[in-house]
Amino acid sequence: MKKRNCFIGQSGGPTVAINASLAGIIHECIKSQKFDHVYGMVNGIMGLLESRYMDLGELFNDSQALEQLKHSPAMYLGSCRYKLPNYQDDPQTYEILFHTFEQLHITDFYYIGGNDSMDTVAKLSAYAKSIHSPICFIGIPKTIDNDTWGTDMTFGFHSAVEVATDTIDRIHTTATSHNRVFIIEIMGHKVGWVTLHAGIAGGADIILLPEIPYDMDVIAEAIDKRAKSGKKFTIIAVAEGAISKEDAKLSKKELKDKQAKKKYPSVAYEMAEKVQKRTQQEVRIAIPGHTQRGGSPCPFDRVLSTRLGAEAARAILDENYGCMMSVKNDKIVRVPLSEVAGKLKYVDPKSEIIRQAKITGISFGDE
Numbered sequence: 001m002k003k004r005n006c007f008i009g010q011s012g013g014p015t016v017a018i019n020a021s022l023a024g025i026i027h028e029c030i031k032s033q034k035f036d037h038v039y040g041m042v043n044g045i046m047g048l049l050e051s052r053y054m055d056l057g058e059l060f061n062d063s064q065a066l067e068q069l070k071h072s073p074a075m076y077l078g079s080c081r082y083k084l085p086n087y088q089d090d091p092q093t094y095e096i097l098f099h100t101f102e103q104l105h106i107t108d109f110y111y112i113g114g115n116d117s118m119d120t121v122a123k124l125s126a127y128a129k130s131i132h133s134p135i136c137f138i139g140i141p142k143t144i145d146n147d148t149w150g151t152d153m154t155f156g157f158h159s160a161v162e163v164a165t166d167t168i169d170r171i172h173t174t175a176t177s178h179n180r181v182f183i184i185e186i187m188g189h190k191v192g193w194v195t196l197h198a199g200i201a202g203g204a205d206i207i208l209l210p211e212i213p214y215d216m217d218v219i220a221e222a223i224d225k226r227a228k229s230g231k232k233f234t235i236i237a238v239a240e241g242a243i244s245k246e247d248a249k250l251s252k253k254e255l256k257d258k259q260a261k262k263k264y265p266s267v268a269y270e271m272a273e274k275v276q277k278r279t280q281q282e283v284r285i286a287i288p289g290h291t292q293r294g295g296s297p298c299p300f301d302r303v304l305s306t307r308l309g310a311e312a313a314r315a316i317l318d319e320n321y322g323c324m325m326s327v328k329n330d331k332i333v334r335v336p337l338s339e340v341a342g343k344l345k346y347v348d349p350k351s352e353i354i355r356q357a358k359i360t361g362i363s364f365g366d367e
Contacts, residue, residue: 004034004107006316008056009041009048010075011082011113011120015142015156016297017305018112019076023069024309025110025140026060032317039104044080044113045120049096070306073294084120087127094127101135108136108316112309114143114154115344118324122341125322136321138312139337142305144292147191149343150335151326155305160187160292161197164237167288168202171235179232180282181223181275185268187292188239192347194292199237199362200353206234206363208271210241211347212354213248214365220278222363227281236275242267245366307332 008025010018022040029035035057042052054077060066069076087094100106111121118139125137141148144160164186171182184204186195192209199207206222208214223234247255264270272283297305308325311332315323323334347354354364 003036004316005037005039005105006035006108006110007039007041007048007053007101007104007106008077008110009044009112010077011044011079011111011117012143013081013114014075014079014293015144015301016073016159016293016295017155017301018142019072019074020070020297020302020305021112021140021142021155021309021312022076023060023066024306025313026056026069027066028310028313028317030057030061032313034317037104039106040077043078044082044111044117045084045097046080046082047078048100049093051100070302073296081116082120083116084123087123087130094124097124098127098131098133098135101133106135108138110138110140110312110316112140112142114141114145115148115342118148118337119341121324122337125337136316136319137337138315138321139324139340140308140312141324141326144194145188145191146193147345148324148340149345150324150340151345152329153304153327155301155308156293156297157193158300159295159298160194161201162298163288163292163295164194164198165201167286168198168204168235168237171286172203175233175235178282179227180284181234181236181272181279183236183238183268183271183275183283183285185238185240185266185285185287187289189241190344190346192239192241195237195239195242196347196353196357200357200360202235202237204235204237204362206236206365207357208236208238208242208365209347210239210243212349212364212366213243213245215245215367216274216278216365218363218367219275219365222365223275223279223281227279234281236271238267238271240267242271 038057040056041048121139144156146157268285326335
């Protein structure tokens, strides 16, 4: 029986535990004894376009090496941020990639990444069908933002929430000593899952999300209300992409033009100036930044990453292609790529978790 050859790639922003999924795929491929070669793309699709890859089967041919890979930081294969064009618009890019596949007799393709990466897998799978290529494509979702459509959870999210929560916890200990407003900027340009969970867990008084446009009058009122009740400090957890009600009414072009002219390096600095003017309180800023993407993964993320990697390899062996590994009710299921590509999972402003947070007294700056 003719054996298979596969490519594995990592893409997008780094998350902790991403190498555990890589190790899971390598382990299952080698264990199955159905693969001659397990190749790794160096720096994702961009690296592959430059014919940069390595033989992972030779590098990780013993269990000890794979165990070390599971716990290694960053992205072992390197990453890229590259949005693959539609093949109708740029057929040459696809021809280059599939020429490499043909040269190496590739039968299977695994890509670990976020929303753009799942979009890449979907486009490659669609192109393969259009040219009647038998190559099988599988996506493994990872993102700290937990915004991938079609899955309850992505690995990296819990670890990022832990880092952000720890930041808020540490600010609490200094906040009680000063009559200040502390603004903590948390990752999340388009969605606010990390900010929402860290804000609730860390005891933030105000949480600002991209999905819930804020009103500065409401924020100022919430701060003043705390001060009058004897609470001399306020902690605001703000997502990178938090937006005012005024800006939310602008068109995409108008908003982009306005943001290009802003003098602030990030939303926290803009918010700090507005709060100081409205409340006359001292304001301090804390930005955990890329620490939310690094460090040691929490146990939950390690387990989930390993499970997704193992099931991705199993999907190929089961001849179930063109899908993304997904978590549904704590079970790993397979979702068609066509259903998830190009979609984001947003925080629902009317969701139960938002309602419950408001009951506890947390303000979202909207009412």
